[in-house]
Amino acid sequence: MIVTGEASGDLHGARVVRALLQHSPDLQICGMGGPELAAAGVEILFDATRVSVVGVFEVFAHLADICRAQRLLRQRLASHRPDLLLLIDLPDFNLLLASKAKKLGIPVFYYIAPQVWAWRSGRVKTIAARVDQLAVILPFEEEFFRRHGLSARYVGHPLLDSVRATLSEAQFRAAHNIPAGSDLVGLLPGSRRREVSALLPVFLETAHLLQSRSLNPLVFCIPRAATISREELAEAGLREGDPKLDGLDIRLVDDDRYALMAACRAVVAASGTVTLELAILGVPMVVVYKLSPLSYYLGRMLVRLDHFSLVNLIADQRAVPELLQEEVEPAALAQALSELLVAGEGRERVLAALATVRARLGEPGASQRVAEMVLALLARDAVAVAAEESDLPAGDEPVLLPIGPELDLHTFSAREVKSLIPDYLQECLAREIFEVRIIHGKGRGDLRRSVHALLARSPLVASYRLAEPQSGGWGATVVRLRVE
Numbered sequence: 001m002i003v004t005g006e007a008s009g010d011l012h013g014a015r016v017v018r019a020l021l022q023h024s025p026d027l028q029i030c031g032m033g034g035p036e037l038a039a040a041g042v043e044i045l046f047d048a049t050r051v052s053v054v055g056v057f058e059v060f061a062h063l064a065d066i067c068r069a070q071r072l073l074r075q076r077l078a079s080h081r082p083d084l085l086l087l088i089d090l091p092d093f094n095l096l097l098a099s100k101a102k103k104l105g106i107p108v109f110y111y112i113a114p115q116v117w118a119w120r121s122g123r124v125k126t127i128a129a130r131v132d133q134l135a136v137i138l139p140f141e142e143e144f145f146r147r148h149g150l151s152a153r154y155v156g157h158p159l160l161d162s163v164r165a166t167l168s169e170a171q172f173r174a175a176h177n178i179p180a181g182s183d184l185v186g187l188l189p190g191s192r193r194r195e196v197s198a199l200l201p202v203f204l205e206t207a208h209l210l211q212s213r214s215l216n217p218l219v220f221c222i223p224r225a226a227t228i229s230r231e232e233l234a235e236a237g238l239r240e241g242d243p244k245l246d247g248l249d250i251r252l253v254d255d256d257r258y259a260l261m262a263a264c265r266a267v268v269a270a271s272g273t274v275t276l277e278l279a280i281l282g283v284p285m286v287v288v289y290k291l292s293p294l295s296y297y298l299g300r301m302l303v304r305l306d307h308f309s310l311v312n313l314i315a316d317q318r319a320v321p322e323l324l325q326e327e328v329e330p331a332a333l334a335q336a337l338s339e340l341l342v343a344g345e346g347r348e349r350v351l352a353a354l355a356t357v358r359a360r361l362g363e364p365g366a367s368q369r370v371a372e373m374v375l376a377l378l379a380r381d382a383v384a385v386a387a388e389e390s391d392l393p394a395g396d397e398p399v400l401l402p403i404g405p406e407l408d409l410h411t412f413s414a415r416e417v418k419s420l421i422p423d424y425l426q427e428c429l430a431r432e433i434f435e436v437r438i439i440h441g442k443g444r445g446d447l448r449r450s451v452h453a454l455l456a457r458s459p460l461v462a463s464y465r466l467a468e469p470q471s472g473g474w475g476a477t478v479v480r481l482r483v484e
Contacts (some may be wrong), residue, residue, distance in 0.1 A: 001082040002031035003097060005048045005090035007227045008273040010034035012112065012158040012367070015090045015244065019371035030076065030215060031086075032069060035226060046072055049227050051093060051181045074100045084378055087131075088112050088416055095123070098130035107377055111135045111370050113152070117144050124148045128403060133410065135370045135379055138314065139360050142475070146441055153410045153441060155369040159273070163280045165262035172263045174308035176251055182217040183341060185210065186260065186267035186283070187250075188274055192224035193232055195270050198290050200236040202328060203268060207248050209334035212340070220250045221264065223257045232468065266340035268333055275311045275320075279357045284340040284350045286321045287311065287329045314360055319353030373408065408439045417450065425460045425481060434481045437467065441475040451477060 004013045014036035020027055021041065030043035032051075038044050050065040076083070077100055085101040087094040091114030098108045110131045116123045117140070127134070127150060133169045134152040135140055167175065179407035187207065189199040207220050224233065230252070237244065238252065239353065252258050261267065262281045270277055270291040278285045287309040312319050321336040339346045407424055409417055413456065421438070428436055441446040460481055467476040 001073070001077065002029055002033065002037065002042060002086040003094055004031075004033050004037070004088035005051055006273075007034060007036075007095065007225055009088040009090065009112065010036040010048060011162070012065065013037050013086075014040040014042075015158060015161060015367035016086070016088075016111065016370050018373070019367045020374060021370060023375055030080075030082075032073060045076060051090075069093070070096060073097055077101055077106065079105055083107075084109060084374065086111065086244055086374060091112075091115075091123070092183075095126055095130060096159075102130050107132045109133050109135070109374055109377055111449055112137055112158075112455055113145065117141065121219050124150070133373060135366075135373055137366065138310075139362070142441060149281065151410050153369075153373065153408065153439065154362070155373075156274065156364070156366040158366040158370075159276055159280055160361055160364040161367055163277050165259045165281065167256055167259035167263075169263040172256060172259045175256065176220050176221075176253065178251070179217065182219045182249075183266075183339070184260075184264045185212070185218055185220050185337065186269070187220055187222045187266040188267060188269035189222075189236070190270035190272065190274075191227045193228065195290075196228055196232060199234045199270055199288065200233065200238060202330060202333065204237050204248070205330040206268065206333040206337070207250070209330050210341075211248060213334065213338060218246060218249065221260050222252050223249065223260050224254050226361060249303070266337050268337055270461065271309050271322075273470070274436070275309050276314075277360070279354045280361070282351060282354050282358070284320070284347060284354070285311075286323065286333060286336040286340070288323045289417075290325055290328045293359065308323065311354070311357055314357050315353050317353065319357060320449060342481070373410070376408070402432055405433055405435065406437045406439065409451070421451065421454045421460060422460075425458060426477070429460060429481055434483055436479050436481070437476050438479060439476045448477070455479060 002017065004010055010033050013033055016039065017029055017040040018108075020029070029041065030045055031037070033042055033044055034048045046069040051069050060205065074097065077097075081104065083106075085098065085106050087098060087108065087110045089112040094110070095114070098110075101108050108131045110127070110133070113134045113136050114123060114127065118126070122327055124145070126223070128148060132151070134145055134150055135155045136152050137155065137157045138147060139154060142152050142154035172178070173180070185207070187200070187203040189196045189203055195437045202276070211218050222238070224230070232318055233252065239245075247356040261283055267278055267283055267285045269278060269285050269287055272279055272288050275285060275287050289309075309320065309322050312322060322337065323332055340350060368477070412420055425436070428434075439452055440451050452464070455461050455477070461481050462480045462482045464479045465476050467478050
């Protein structure tokens, strides 16, 4: 069973599902998601858009749907007993569901972990009690969770698998009849209804101010999120023929999302996953975040961070301008965007910082790594069940030996590692695999030291070294085997 909430989780989950089915075509997968998971072959038990909300008090408006979804999924866990529960983001909902799975003895795998490093850090104990394995997508998360005793692996960011412009800027302009000599400005008010209703009116007023100050004609592009209908955009102010839009050249685009972003000279965006998409594409941005007053007041008491946007958190500096709550008003947005539209030191500084963020996100392949981890956990659980049914003495359970150029030790106990590595190296030699990568994570270094001690004593090893940070950054050793 797979469970996710937002549009981004639906997309990332679908990529994992496709990778899983490539390895194991007979897998049957059900859960909660949206159109992407449905297209990937998942049996959708509940539509995720009905529970996707942000803010403590905004939850109450959707409480009936949230309770209905939780009840339905719990019943399915109990009646059909899946071999594994794969959770993606949606922390409060998913941790509650994880509790039911653990009581039923169902292994729990969490992809895109709750951001407990940002707020409500006490939840890390709940995660440790209810989750068997974590796959994390931000560079600093693996060490944080491993420090708290969880089995966690940094898999790189899934956006690296999907974010690429399908059209050049010239092709995009031609496809949408955008005149030469104009500057494209992106207006990205979010993928949730409440975000759009709160931010789009402010963005449209900002567009008027920008147009009045700009020496070049401006074209404002809005990529419509799949979760937002044209009717909802109209209710938020994007209504054809509305005199408030007079003088603005606004294009609402349903496709070519990444081509649109890449073609923009600057963008104003709601805080969230989209800011990392823009960073990967190297597009200067202003990031905004606006909640209901009550949610914001409560958040201020719980959150202890210097920055709120993912881009600035990964950069560990104010790489792009951020505007929060009352700061989100047209004059301030227009000023920040104006500085990004013109060539100069400010724009170049932002572009350089975005390149650093892109490098820190690692390499593509996150979905494939997650699928391999999920299958390894499924295999370990199957072995444990088989051992239990065959009455093997404690400690004598067989260890499945994964053969390939990469060995992830996060799925094995310390006792298993001691016997696993020699067998693994021997089998690799037999298959003429002469260079392998052993992933042990950073953490406190205990596992790494154990691995290195085993490698130092092995007559099969010609040399070994720590992997370069830019080749993945999650803590690994590259091993060269002796060729006779």
